[in-house]
Structure formats: C-alpha cells, structure tokens
Amino acid sequence: MTETPYTTGEPAAPVSKLGYVTFDTPDVERMTWYYTKVLDLEVVEQSHDYAYLTTGADHHCVVIRKTDGVKPRSAVGYEVWGSLGDAHQRLKNAGYDVERRSDVAPGTPDVLVMAEPSTGAELHLFENPTPSGVDGRATLRPTKLGHVAAFTTELERLQGFYQDLLGFRWSDTIGDFFVFLRCNADHHAANFLRSVNRTGMHHIAYEMRDPNHLITMVDHLAKNDFRLHWGPGRHGPGHNMFTYHRDPDGNTIELFTQLDLILDESKGYFEPRPWHENYPQYPRTWEVDIATINMWGPVTESELER
Ligand SMILES: [Fe+2]
Structure with a gap:
C-alpha cells in the first residue's frame, strides 16, 4: 500500500477540485426529475438526450447522458491548476494517450480527455469553466458535489496515477482496500475501493451545509418516497456525518x-474536531471494524462487503 503523505514533486496535471460526474442512463427525463425535484439542483442546459445540472456557481457538476444502459461515473471531470497545455504535454511525455478538445460540453471549452487508468472511465481535465449564472441562495439543494468513489481492480496503480500525475494527496486508508485522496482542503474528493472484478462507481456524495440542512433534505427525500438504506451515521475516515439512498437508476x-479539512498542508493534520480519535488527527491506515465504518453504529456485515 502506497502511503505517500504529500508529494512535493510537480504533478503532470495538478487537480484543484472535482468538477463533474457523468451518469449514463436510458431515462434522462427520470434522472433529471430526480436531480431537480428531489435533490433541488438546477438545469443549466438540456435536451432530449442530456442534461447539465448545477448546485450553484459551477457551470455543471452533474451530467445526465442518454445511453442504452445505466452506467454511473462514465466520465469524471476535474479542474486543474495552471496551464492545460503544459498538463497535456506532461501527460503525453508520461506515455498517456490524451486528446485536447473544445466540444466536450457547454461551460468547459478546453478539456483534456483520456481514459482513466484501471477503470476505463473517461477522465476529463479542464480549466477556465464558464460560471452557470445560477445564484447560490437556494436553501434545499446541496452546497456542492463532494466526492465520487469507484471500484478498481488495480488499486495501487490508480492511487499512484492520482497522486503522482494529478497531484492528489493521501488522506486515509481502511485496511488494505479503501483509499481516500484529496486535491484541496477537503478530506477526499476521490476514493477508490479494491475489487476482484468491479470497476464502476461505488457512490457519489453531495455536501450539505450542516446537520440541520442534511435532516431537512432527508425529510424531503421521504416525502418523495426515497428512503435511506444506511445512516445517519458518522464515518471514521473523514469523520463526515452521512446518509445513503439510491437514485431512480x-x-x-x-x-x-462536517467532512474533515486540512487547511495547512505543511502541518499535515486535519483541523481538530471533538469527534476525532487523535489530537492531532493525521492521515493514517484504519483497522476494519465497526467504529471505522460508522462511529455511531450499528453496522451489519453486509455494509462491510465489497
Ligand atoms: Fe462517501
């Protein structure tokens, strides 16, 4: 297991934030209904075959795309620091097949497109996105797209790519199979789960302002017949309070x-919180036990499966 605390070497394409995730679906209308009427996101652009949705200022953080079958996280987009041209050259020098395109989506006119190592998902790297024009005053919708977790059959290879080429930093690992990586102050924007044969999405996560906002949304989910299958609880790694439900697909x-934050990379520990186990709380490898998965409990065996 690679446990690189922070690499000071220059990454090829340093990522500053998770931008968007694409969901392939046969039913664009139903998924767009869920995202607008249930999660309260706003449509920025749409047609019969696609929809671009946002939680606020970003042009889009969710892309719904019409296909024959369901495939979540068919593409994932990250905003990069610095020059996209330099990133393109460095990735090519590192042996990756990368295309620079202007037609990927509205709001992102300059995008590097490549296959994500190990998973085969489309990886998009962009700079200078167009603002959505949507105001941020809504009270129900999530504040932002927080992270997306995926299965991989080559965890070390994918973790190495994210850390060495994209500049992600290691935040935590559960056992030898669940890695959390950050690209800014947030504990994780990308997490990867080792699997024998799966490479798809594990889950996607949206941030709520505080516990009251989260509870308000859970009541709204219930009114629309979306029930939680796990939570509320508090994870060990990241210490975020969580709930899980399923979208129509x-x-x-x-x-x-309440996700952990590292505000000062030179110190290397998470901002102290009353629910932490250690003071200060540094990135670490966690044992696989109930308190790691859900500090509040209870946890069933099925939730430890992967
Ligand atoms: Fe998560």
Whole structure:
C-alpha cells in the first residue's frame, strides 16, 4: 500500500477540485426529475438526450447522458491548476494517450480527455469553466458535489496515477482496500475501493451545509418516497456525518456534512474536531471494524462487503 503523505514533486496535471460526474442512463427525463425535484439542483442546459445540472456557481457538476444502459461515473471531470497545455504535454511525455478538445460540453471549452487508468472511465481535465449564472441562495439543494468513489481492480496503480500525475494527496486508508485522496482542503474528493472484478462507481456524495440542512433534505427525500438504506451515521475516515439512498437508476447517493479539512498542508493534520480519535488527527491506515465504518453504529456485515 502506497502511503505517500504529500508529494512535493510537480504533478503532470495538478487537480484543484472535482468538477463533474457523468451518469449514463436510458431515462434522462427520470434522472433529471430526480436531480431537480428531489435533490433541488438546477438545469443549466438540456435536451432530449442530456442534461447539465448545477448546485450553484459551477457551470455543471452533474451530467445526465442518454445511453442504452445505466452506467454511473462514465466520465469524471476535474479542474486543474495552471496551464492545460503544459498538463497535456506532461501527460503525453508520461506515455498517456490524451486528446485536447473544445466540444466536450457547454461551460468547459478546453478539456483534456483520456481514459482513466484501471477503470476505463473517461477522465476529463479542464480549466477556465464558464460560471452557470445560477445564484447560490437556494436553501434545499446541496452546497456542492463532494466526492465520487469507484471500484478498481488495480488499486495501487490508480492511487499512484492520482497522486503522482494529478497531484492528489493521501488522506486515509481502511485496511488494505479503501483509499481516500484529496486535491484541496477537503478530506477526499476521490476514493477508490479494491475489487476482484468491479470497476464502476461505488457512490457519489453531495455536501450539505450542516446537520440541520442534511435532516431537512432527508425529510424531503421521504416525502418523495426515497428512503435511506444506511445512516445517519458518522464515518471514521473523514469523520463526515452521512446518509445513503439510491437514485431512480439504483446508484448510491451519499449526503454528508462536517467532512474533515486540512487547511495547512505543511502541518499535515486535519483541523481538530471533538469527534476525532487523535489530537492531532493525521492521515493514517484504519483497522476494519465497526467504529471505522460508522462511529455511531450499528453496522451489519453486509455494509462491510465489497
Ligand atoms: Fe462517501
């Protein structure tokens, strides 16, 4: 297990934030209904075959795309620091097949497109996105897209790519199979779960302002007949309060709040919180036990499966 605390070497394409995740679905209308009427996101652009949705200022954080079958996280987009041209050259020098395109989506006119190592998902790297024009005053919708978790059959290879090429930093690992990586102050924007044969999405997570906001949304979910299958609880790694439910396509959706933050990379520990185990709380490898998965409990065996 690679446990690189922070690499000071220059990454090829340093990522500053998770931008968007694409969901392939046969029923664009139903998924767009869920995202607008249930999660309260706003449509920025749409047609019969696609929808671009946002939680606020970003042009889009969710892309719904019409296909024959359901495939969540068919593409994932990250905003990069610095020059996209330099990133393109460095990735090519590192041996990756990368295309620079202007036609990927509205709001992102300059995008590097490549296959994500190990998973085969489309990986998009962009700079200078167009603002959505949507105001941020809504009270129900999540504050932002927080993270997306995926299965991989080559965990070390994918973790190495994210850390060495994209500049992610290691935040925590559960056992030898669940890795959490950050690209800014948030504990994780990407997490990867080792699997024998799966490479798809594990879950996607949206941030709520605080526990009251999260509870308000859970009541709204219930009124629309979306029930939690796990939570509320508090994870060990990241210490975020969480709930999980499923969207109309069966994709697992996490709503969370109070995620750990590293505000000063030179110190290397998470901002102290009363629910931490250690003071200070540094990135570490966690044992696989009930308190790691859900500090509040209870946890069933099925939730430890992967
Ligand atoms: Fe999560």
